[in-house]
Amino acid sequence: MPDQSLIRNLKEGDAFQGFLLAQEAAYKVSAKGSEYLELKLSDASGDLKAFLWDIRAIEGDMDAIHADVFLRVKGSVTSYNGRLQMKLDKARFAADAEVGDFSAFFPVSARPVLEMLAEMDGLIDSVRDPWIQGLLRALFVENGDLRAAFALAPAAKSMHHAYLGGLLEHTLSILGMAERACAHYRGLNRDLVVAGVFLHDVGKTAELSYQRSFGYTDAGNLLGHIALESEWISRAVGKIPGFPEELRMQILHIVLSHHGRLEFGSPVLPKTPEALLVHYLDDLDGKLEVMFRAIRDEAESGSWSSYNRALDRMVYRTRWPETDSTSESVQK
Amino acid sequence: MPDQSLIRNLKEGDAFQGFLLAQEAAYKVSAKGSEYLELKLSDASGDLKAFLWDIRAIEGDMDAIHADVFLRVKGSVTSYNGRLQMKLDKARFAADAEVGDFSAFFPVSARPVLEMLAEMDGLIDSVRDPWIQGLLRALFVENGDLRAAFALAPAAKSMHHAYLGGLLEHTLSILGMAERACAHYRGLNRDLVVAGVFLHDVGKTAELSYQRSFGYTDAGNLLGHIALESEWISRAVGKIPGFPEELRMQILHIVLSHHGRLEFGSPVLPKTPEALLVHYLDDLDGKLEVMFRAIRDEAESGSWSSYNRALDRMVYRTRWPETDSTSESVQK
Amino acid sequence: MPDQSLIRNLKEGDAFQGFLLAQEAAYKVSAKGSEYLELKLSDASGDLKAFLWDIRAIEGDMDAIHADVFLRVKGSVTSYNGRLQMKLDKARFAADAEVGDFSAFFPVSARPVLEMLAEMDGLIDSVRDPWIQGLLRALFVENGDLRAAFALAPAAKSMHHAYLGGLLEHTLSILGMAERACAHYRGLNRDLVVAGVFLHDVGKTAELSYQRSFGYTDAGNLLGHIALESEWISRAVGKIPGFPEELRMQILHIVLSHHGRLEFGSPVLPKTPEALLVHYLDDLDGKLEVMFRAIRDEAESGSWSSYNRALDRMVYRTRWPETDSTSESVQK
Amino acid sequence: MPDQSLIRNLKEGDAFQGFLLAQEAAYKVSAKGSEYLELKLSDASGDLKAFLWDIRAIEGDMDAIHADVFLRVKGSVTSYNGRLQMKLDKARFAADAEVGDFSAFFPVSARPVLEMLAEMDGLIDSVRDPWIQGLLRALFVENGDLRAAFALAPAAKSMHHAYLGGLLEHTLSILGMAERACAHYRGLNRDLVVAGVFLHDVGKTAELSYQRSFGYTDAGNLLGHIALESEWISRAVGKIPGFPEELRMQILHIVLSHHGRLEFGSPVLPKTPEALLVHYLDDLDGKLEVMFRAIRDEAESGSWSSYNRALDRMVYRTRWPETDSTSESVQK
């Protein structure tokens, strides 16, 4: 993204010129019969409504303007009923190539990618079981494409950690808890748990599309991430001569069972302590992220979040002890 | 099995000598304090109760006698309260090697294996899509071990087609119906349907153990047949250069979704007409087999079968028009 | 419908005069405070939006104009944002009697009614069991009102085959598959299956209202089609002296159980092979029709249909092998 | 039953001669190899175990002795571990004709049948709506077979009111509550409610077999009591010229919906106040009967009943205020 203002920093009266992502776009007709263009435009810092009242001001193909494309716009910031919006003087479709770095237009993990990759590498190095370490190195260190995708993908389309880098951040958070759980429940095989956490969602790099808006790929809809990653694991294991079949089975079992219940898409229930643990910590981490985000959400006010679909409930946002700045104190 | 009488052919007063499989075995004590051995012995033709009243007549290790082993027994057939049973004079544990051909001791498909294999080969030859034919040939013709296992395995532990050869018989029966369905619903891709039916349960050859009594293998319990066969398909596809990714996905989708609902162990729902069809025909074939068996069952009498766990209901056994010999007229 | 253009054939700039069905109708007020009339108008070939900006141009009673009535309109076709719409100069309520043949205004089966009735009669003639043939003749041949309604009704309000003639088309399609299934599973009583298929949904002729928009009748909502058709069967049977009670029970059982599960409105589960088969083939036929329609739907593009409520999933529209004209090759 | 002692009145040392119903019968073999006959024998007052140690004392066909037949026995009452049992000297199969009045051998309502029939007739007379009164008279007064069966049948096989006369007793109890409910909720149509209660379970007279042990008939298993009684109502209505269709629908709706939920076998949900009321009062009456019986049950002791399958819970038997004789104070 070239030099342009962030949406979050705009004030009434500002002029704006630059690229923005169209999240919604619709031609509407006023009661007088004149057409206008109503948009919701976003960059990674936020979004606002925008209107172009004279559609003759659109440059190029009108039909190229729809949801999920970039626009080049020029206009000024106005205020309506207490909310900022943008009155456009010009708008045109912009090809992806013009726009450059996409990540400036999408929500992204608060943790720097390089820091997360370094933490990941350190965890792989810490694995003492040579077979497990070999498998993790093959997938996350030596396979450059997968490593890159693993660092970029979100953890879900919308349920939790739905931002670029979210999959890696979610994985590392579970690994942190898993490390602690293995110190507590000493009967657990720590390396097996680490393998299970690393691999449990890696198929999401192919299940989800996240180059632009988040969605499901064909493979994601037809096969699901559990089937995808199961295949990758088996293929990677197949290239490691002598990899023990028992270990392969135990790892695959964790991956296949990590949704915890058949009706959530796991074809088998967790039947080993390691599989049970990975299921619980994965579920807990996703739900806590959702709760803390609802508590921190500055767009909400009052004791209760709005209804949260991922949790099927509202979240109680009042913290004990009640502090001034809830946004500071929550989650690492 | 060497030359010995079939259980089904025994009559009161017959002497018997030979190998039988112990389905149940328990040492009991009479009220007088004397021990005796109570057995349920079987061959492929049936089973009966047997008693050895003087345990000193046991040769060799008493503790080697338990469920699921073969015994060498000698005794005579008596009748008690209208049922035949066997009074044993001698009994000893018999190693598998002594027994020879196991299949004489297990329920087996009524269709000859060679006939079924020939039908299978004909169906594979009839596939016009070269990729699909290549995949099926690789798994069911060229892979001798899998071909042999596919001809031997039951279709389930106990729910339906639970006998040796049952998996192949069940597969061929669905294929027959699938052929007819493709002639009826002409929008269906017949070759894709054939592939889906052939592959939908092939993982049961590794999910189930059926060398002796029927059960689940470790891999069966930990991974399930859907995950097993998905891996095999991907591996076989990987050895066919140029195999179209779209086709691989469509085939895997049929396999992954064929249980029809998440809570039945399919991680995805059927989302193509071919996947939907395979699910319905598989389910229908299994349930019809159970119903017809309940209707034919000579051990039952009256209008109603006993409660059938696979169907979660009783089956109405009266046929319309009411005929003398229900056992003849049912199922091909 | 007198001589007027089909909606599907209209082009921008065309003048239009004729009857159209109002699917939606609402008086709205513009920001300036002037009222206008916004409509969605349809004939059997399609629908489009229409606007009447000056409500003084409405002839007759304004309040008579609402959803589900016919209108007589005059106007011209305009184009807005790539979609055709109609700008009305005049509009008035039109009584049903004026309109004439309703079927010109509703979606209708692609199969000619007479062809379907002939196929139906042939099937009834093919029944060898005299009692069953007698029952089917009484209901579908000799009862002229029921025969007419059976040829006209849709198979459902919106789930599948939701068009005039859909009930008959759906019934014949299941009968085609049932014929094939009886050739495959030879233990089935083919005549009993034929009776079950013919009768399983015949109550929909009274459960649904389909003279205009599709909905439920009072009897449909209070009793449901299963209770309705059960009564009709019993009444028809009552007029056939000597009809065997056993057969009456077996037929009623198929009808009562054909939804397959209690929670889907069947008071009993299928307990005979014939009842089981009818349930599966009915369910399969309805769902395949929905899938093929979603695949053929020209209003959609891309690999995936929009979310389909009848199937509770999206449908994968890409066919293997990928062809140019999917719309030709699907379903007979 | 001719002149013979009631089981409930037997004491240790008594001689006994007479007919008893065999609820269970099995030939067993002792550890010494001798056969004996073990029985559970009952009359309407109770049951006890019985043994015949020498099977040569059986007169007639040994195989005729099995569960659900009458036996003619001679023996003496002994006591074993605090419980009475019977040591038999003789036993033989007894044909039904010999036995005479069956009702002496089955549990029976505590309310006299004639009293209940009189109450029923009074209620029918109290109906002011002539159509409803006509329908009820046709079924319960003029149809002698149905009247007799309605007075004899149990209300369920085992869940509640499972004794002869139980259906009528249950129906009258609901009617009593319904009368009171209609006085309270004055918007209810009392006559419609009365019709619904009378008819809601009348099909049980054909769903259940209760001539001997309680079970389901073929029609009961294949169609269910709701379908049976719906047919009877329609048939009876058909014989009343001019019976209003609206009323027929409202009555049938109550009957069809009275199980309250689809998964409990009602094809439609209650959609009128009268249907809702009948569902609740029916359900409540059945469950209260089960609870009060569990509280009164003299075979139990302690605060808690054993697990009750009809309620899927244990019942708390302690009453407030705690009295000496719980058996007196409960239920009318």
Next chain:
Amino acid sequence: MPDQSLIRNLKEGDAFQGFLLAQEAAYKVSAKGSEYLELKLSDASGDLKAFLWDIRAIEGDMDAIHADVFLRVKGSVTSYNGRLQMKLDKARFAADAEVGDFSAFFPVSARPVLEMLAEMDGLIDSVRDPWIQGLLRALFVENGDLRAAFALAPAAKSMHHAYLGGLLEHTLSILGMAERACAHYRGLNRDLVVAGVFLHDVGKTAELSYQRSFGYTDAGNLLGHIALESEWISRAVGKIPGFPEELRMQILHIVLSHHGRLEFGSPVLPKTPEALLVHYLDDLDGKLEVMFRAIRDEAESGSWSSYNRALDRMVYRTRWPETDSTSESVQK
């Protein structure tokens, strides 16, 4: 509410001046770009749409105008498409203190509060068990705050009896039915039932907020009314020396179990006859109220109500016998 017209009594052309509650409030922009204020305004007698086309006519803080506050408005009644609406000349925020008696702005029970309180007191006096009477007096007579809240609260946010006084009306209606049920099922302890009914929903006075629009309090969302009232009961019992522990348990059991099923929020199932009865009568009373209201609803026409979320079905509004004035004949 000072002297002002009721919404129900307004006619086209009337001038209006007074306080109204804003149920909805939104600033909108017309296609011409001018802002206007769209409102839904209500008093206890009804609601209507209102528009203020020139927002400069708003007095005071524009942002103070939002849903759930009172407004002081001046305008005139117009008619649009057959419905009355209000064209405002002036509007301003009004503080609660100005408005005076809130109850004039909310739906309220048709029964006078004093009459209901008198009935309640009579019922408490009729309790013969001194412990139970003492407990009820402590909560509903001696605790003035609770008595006042109990007389004011609705029975639910929106499901049934959702109006001021609804909780007391609902409670008294159940008590009426309970009285009749205890006369019918004589094994029931009437005083225990009375206690259970009185207490089963009393926690709703703290679970719900109903000073303005109806909603849940923090305690309501975090603890629920069952936990709230359980605590109050225990606290009140704690202040009555010698209160029998057995009785306390039986009362708490009724309260805890009155939702009847765990998934409806009862931590235990009803295990006494009294608990079972209270559950059924509570459920029945709420659902009947909803049904009768749907039948009486003058805003609806036709045989069927619109879909009712509380019942998850539509209600059949046609009454038998069909009368002219359904609104008169229903519910006491």
Next chain:
Amino acid sequence: MPDQSLIRNLKEGDAFQGFLLAQEAAYKVSAKGSEYLELKLSDASGDLKAFLWDIRAIEGDMDAIHADVFLRVKGSVTSYNGRLQMKLDKARFAADAEVGDFSAFFPVSARPVLEMLAEMDGLIDSVRDPWIQGLLRALFVENGDLRAAFALAPAAKSMHHAYLGGLLEHTLSILGMAERACAHYRGLNRDLVVAGVFLHDVGKTAELSYQRSFGYTDAGNLLGHIALESEWISRAVGKIPGFPEELRMQILHIVLSHHGRLEFGSPVLPKTPEALLVHYLDDLDGKLEVMFRAIRDEAESGSWSSYNRALDRMVYRTRWPETDSTSESVQK
């Protein structure tokens, strides 16, 4: 328990004299008609079958001998079919008072009680929030009865930690994990979590009876442990002047919601991060205990445990890496 051998240490041929708990007791009759007494006797170290062949050797009241009482027995250890059993020469009922220390007869936590209590006290001391510390001290330090019960009770009747001291051990284990989770998810209020864990199951001290065999108390069955502990918390809070209402609500919310789902008996869902965490860690800890116990269980052999009702599955007992002594390496 006075000086007597532990059951686990008995060998064939040993004489035995002492007290044992009768887990099962039945008078049986042999085929010869002689009565004998069959028992299952236990102490904390194990159980074995016992027989008294001559019931005249019973001293005192025969009827006093039944399940759940102590017996004084004298006999010798024999071996039958590889298992030890006891042949009794004498037996008599023994009053509890004779037996002395009950805990010698029940399974007990492997962790010493004093050590656990010290750990508990340390954790309470570590709480920095004075209100929370005060509440925990009031219940677990100052209330001697509750402290004693909390140290003695099992965590469940049979599902997990079903042994004396199990509740405290389970609580401390969750606290250990909770401590680690709060270090990881820094937005959590650690003191609130500690309170929630301490209190979540404390009501089990009154829900369960564990003086003898484990069962439910009347209060347990009628109210459940969640209602019991909610009341205790409110009562304890009531004695701490100034305790903040917000904090009371947050603590009660954790307790009420800790079963995580309504159908598992929580009347509300977890709506705060702390409540969510306590639910997950509680559930995980119980299930892991069950899994590790199944893996360690010396009575089992092979890769798979028998079906485990608490988990509704079998547990895979093979550990990776496969070690000789699984029983050593598991769980702290």
